[in-house]
Amino acid sequence: MTAKVRFYPAPLLRTLVAIACAFLLTRWSSLAVLALPWQPEQSVVAGMLLGFSVFAATVIWVFVAGSLRIACLGILPAGAFLMYFSQQGAL
Amino acid sequence: MIAPLGAGVRQRMAQLHRWTGLLLGWLLFVIFLTGTLSFFRQEITLWMQPERPLVSEMVPSALALEQASGYLQRHASEASHWTVTLPNTRDRLVHLNWRGPHGQGQAYLNPLGGEVIPVRDTRGGDFFYRFHFQLHYLPVLFARYLVGIAAMLMLLALISGVITHKKIFKDFFTFRSGKGQRSWLDAHNGFSVLALPFHLMITYTGLVTLMMLYIPWGLNQAFPEPEQRQRLISDVFAFLPAKPPSGEQTPMVALPTLLAQAEAHWEGAKVGRVQVSNPGDRHARVVMEARSDQPDLLGIRGHPPFLVFDAGSGEPLREKVSAPAYDTYGLLLGLHLGRFADWPTRWLYALLGVAGCGMLASGLILWSVKRRQKPGHSVVGLWLVDRLNLATLAGFPVAVVAFFWLNRLLPAAWPERSQWEIHGLFLAWLAMLIHALIRPLPAGWREQLGLAGALLLGLPVLNMVTTERGFATSLVAGDWLFVGFDLALIILAALMFRFARQKRAS
Known part of the structure; x- marks a missing residue:
């Protein structure tokens, strides 16, 4: 039995979504760490170190997900969580 | 039961791997090659300045600093900033730099006799080091962003390459010579899997080296004022913020005395670099920075410990702040720079860097070999x-x-x-x-x-x-x-x- 090869018609759209989501999640995650009860200097450095992993993980997730809709559904709760805490961190 | 990774996932990962690798692959090859050469930055500079004599004897730091200090007081007393790089295991000469209202200068002193060694004007290994993160002929900020994008694409290519790989260990031990596309794939797999931990480490830590540029939001949010950000930087880096001189002359404590004080404070770790701002002025400050190549005493650090002294009284004013996030950052930076490395480790770094070049080269060639065989390319x-x-x-x-x-x-x-x-x-x-x-x-x-x-x-x-x-x-x-x-x-x-x-x- 041979595996059915699927054709993905919109790699450009997926790429754009991946970059936009990765950028936003990275930004929010670096700000969300400021909400942790640490010294600000520590949170800033920790947020930067975390940021690259968040960026890479988001792009990989968008390409791993079976469809763009599933990818966005996965990102939505993470985005909401990070956005909420990024606003807490900004206070 | 956990379902295996489907062909669809692998295919999408292969697509991501292919395009992230290709897009800036040539730039990445150049960055990797010059970065690999940078592990021998000092040795390349020494080779490119053959006028430097062979000094096999290691002169005590205090004596070398005394000679350096005397030279600077005679020839650069007007300067606002001095930097003295003391002899170390890789370079036995004393390197002096100064800058001030009358411009800047540099000199190499033979620590044995104290005489100046005239050397040819070259950037030496420093050129490769600078080039591998800020390129050349391009605005520095633009180039650093470009290198950052390339590094992020590399990180994505590495992760997607691992996910797309079905038989990672079996393929590592397979090389089919003279088989065209198959041989290039085997070579690419071999170079990639052989040094995969190194590739992941060097790419991630490469991004970390410039993280304040790439991920600035937390820093700007927590420290909105430039002075606050400068304070944060001076917690970690041996950095003397520019302070105007008072105009009042004050004799300085002898630099070798401060050197002895710093080495005693670090329980024997040697000082590698000394900086003096506003020498001879009431506002004069001295920074004693430890050498990075002492992992047995200091561990692996991107930023070695430092002590700031009031040059007039000899009082220690502050030292490098140690905290978990800073230390993690320092460790990652230290791993990237490899300055802690002894000779075998340095060669290992270089060989793994060559494997990285091989991975990129074989991947780029593989792309064109595969494409050539596709009808309608x-x-x-x-x-x-x-x-x-x-x-x-x-x-x-x-x-x-x-x-x-x-x-x-x-x-x-x-x-x-x-x-x-x-x-x-x-x-x-x-x-x-x-x-x-x-x-x-x-x-x-x-x-x-x-x-x-x-x-x-x-x-x-x-x-x-x-x-x-x-x-x-x-x-x-x-x-x-x-x-x-x-x-x-x-x-x-x-x-x-x-x-x-x-x-x-x-």
Whole structure:
């Protein structure tokens, strides 16, 4: 039995979504760490170190997900969580 | 039951891997190659300044600093900032830098006699180090962003490459020679899997080195004022914020006294660099910074510990702040820079860096080999990739060797000599690009690889003719740096000739 090869018609759209989501999640995650009860200097450095992993993980997730809709559904709760805490961190 | 990764996931990951690898693959190859050379940054500089005498004796730091301090007081008393790099295991001379209202200067002192060593003007290994993260001829910020994007694409290519791989360990032990596309895939797998932890580490830590530029939001949010951000930076870096002089002359405590105080504070760890701001003024400050190559005493750190003193009273004012996030950052930076490394570790770093170059080169060639076999491929796209592959994978090494040739050929009094060495590198690279565009592909590969081999092989001869530190003389004198450099050139030349011959056979 041979595996059915699927054709993905919109790699450009997926790429754009991946970059936009990765950028936003990275930004929010670096700000969300400021909400942790640490010294600000520590949170800033920790947020930067975390940021690259968040960026890479988001792009990989968008390409791993079976469809763009599933990818966005996965990102939505993470985005909401990070956005909420990024606003807490900004206070 | 956990479902296996579907063909669809692998296919999407393969697509991501292919395009992230290709998009800036040529830039990544150049960054990896110059980054690998940067592990021998000091040795390259020493080779490029053959006027420096061979000093086998390690002069005590206090004596070297006393001589440096005396020289600076005599020749740069007007300067607002002094930097003294003390002798270390890799470079036995004292390096002095100063800057001030009357410009800047530098000198090398022989710590044995205290005399100035006149050396040719060259950027040496520092050029490769700077180039691998900020390129050349481009605005620094733009270049650093570009390098950051390339590094992030590399990180994505590595992760997607692992996910897409079905039989990662089996493939590592497989190499099918002379099988076209299959051989290139095996080579790519071998180079990638062999050094995968290193590739992941060096790419992630590479991003970390410039993280304040790439991820600035937390920093700007927590510390909105520039002075606050400067304070954060001065917690970690041995950095003296510019402070205007008071105008009131005050005698300074002798620098060797402060050096002894710092070394006692670090329980024997040696000082590597000394900075003085506003020397001789009431506002004078001295920073004593430990050497990075003392992992047994200090661990692996990107930023070695430092102590700031009031130069007038000798009072310690502050030291490097140690905290978990800072230390993690320092460790990651230290792993990237590899300054802690002894000789075997340094060579291991270099070999793994070469594996990274091999991974990128085989991946780029694999892309065009695979594409050529696909019916209906884009002729223009393939032509462009083929030419860029040739001009970068064979052409850039030619340009690097041309840089070394120019170091020996340009007269010492040539105006802006160090800049012309660099211009020469880029002119040679441009010539290789033009050659790649006009020559048939197989002949182009043979000629450029052959030229790289010939230039590499000719370099020890040129060195022997133009300096007094040829292979035989260096061997007799026990000058292992020059001996090792010549041997490395000969080995690399043999490799280049072999690649050229393989191209002829194929």
